[in-house]
Amino acid sequence: MTRRVLSALLLLLAGTVAAEVPQSSKRPVDRPAALTLEGSGAISTAAPRAATLRGTAPAVSLRPRMRTREVRRLIRRHQKLRAAGAICGDPAIQGEVVGAVPGRIAGCGVAQAVRVRAVSDIALSQRAVMDCGTAQALKTWVDGSVKPTLRKMGGGVASLKVAAHYVCRTRNHKAGARISEHGKGRAIDISGFVLRDGSTISVLTGWTARDTSRALRRMHRDACGPFGTVLGPDADSFHRDHFHFDTARYRNGTYCR
Template identity: 70%
Template sequence: MKVLSLVFALLAGAALAAPETVKRPVGRPGSTAGGTHPLVLDGSGAIATPQRDPAAQAATRRGTAPTTSLRPQKRTRAVMRSARKHRKLREKGAVCGDTDIQGEIVGRVAGRISGCGLAEAVRVRSVSDVTLSQRSVMDCDTARALKSWVDQSVKPALRKQGGGVKGLRVAAHYACRTRNNKKGARISEHGKGRAIDISGFQLRDGTRITVLRGWTARATAQAMRDMHRGACGPFGTVLGPNADSFHRDHFHFDTARYRSGTYCR
């Protein structure tokens, strides 16, 4: 009996000394769990907790960690070539430092009589994709004022008629003359390159609206008045059909400024 007791004691001791069996699989050195961190065994043979990259943790906290975008990374070559071509064409014809003002640089224009002429003239053919019926000589202040008027007044006023505005009918631009061509009168702002006269509008469907008829026509009277009123600000002087008999068939705009503000009739 004593011998049997001794045998059982030895077997029990051996069982206690046997290593613990790990039922979960242990990754091989260098393998990854979840595809992010290598499995590391600690001294006891258990899987050690992976250590995060301090730089990655900081990026996550800052919100600068890289994310996956569903948006295409690059535009096609054809699209890029088209965009470059369009940009070059617009930049080639841009004047006054604005690609929305298309034309050509004229430079100095000498007047045939005292008081006429301008130092830095441009010849404008379109503003904001609205074509002028004739290429018009003016200074850049006047060109920029014309663009502002087209963007802020003309396009909104005519957006529901005939598909919108396509062109402006120019009655006059630079001309070395006196006001209203009166003998002995002061030099007109037209003679200084600071004025333009608009006598009508062309719509995208081919319709033409004149100031002479459109000012009183039921379908266009409100649009005409909106455009006339909208020019008061971009331009220093605004004259229309109600100003006098000289302007019953066109709008006169110039960039002369007065201490009292814009003169608008």
């Protein structure tokens, strides 16, 4: 076979193979940018951009509005301010870590004390030293009872009047008595509530007053649970002008009077 004939056969063979190759690619074709359901249920590619059921497209966008840059900045600033003074692992409890507080007599002292200035944005009239368990109980009571109870009185609660917190002493200052929970950093005494309009609800005068008695008694009752011991004006003469709260626990549950 001559070289010329061989070349002709190769050209003929190449043409035959090319003719058998499909003209269109077998690669899947991308779907159209938008699909709609027609009345017949068939899918149409000549549809608007967003796939909707004909006649049911909402007139107003359901996409939530984004916060403005200024709102986001204020939120971040508030979060940083709260986090900067957070103690006990809770941004809602504001204050500072004190550490170990030694007692001057046996039985007193706090292993890991904190000094609380506010809980859930409600200020304390004086910075109170306690342990974190007591601080958490105070926050639970403020959130669950104080705020909702006083929300319609004088614009709501602004601060708590603290009568006593940590102090190394015996119960009711009696000689020979057991060490008070105050001496262990597990107690706080509340003598009143300052409202946002500047008025004050006093435990001493408000316990039997017509316009405040119900609120005070409700808050006293609601403290049973978050705290292990709750004492008020009906307990004894030592507590006629304040609520005593502590986190001591007893086998038979909370002690509330």
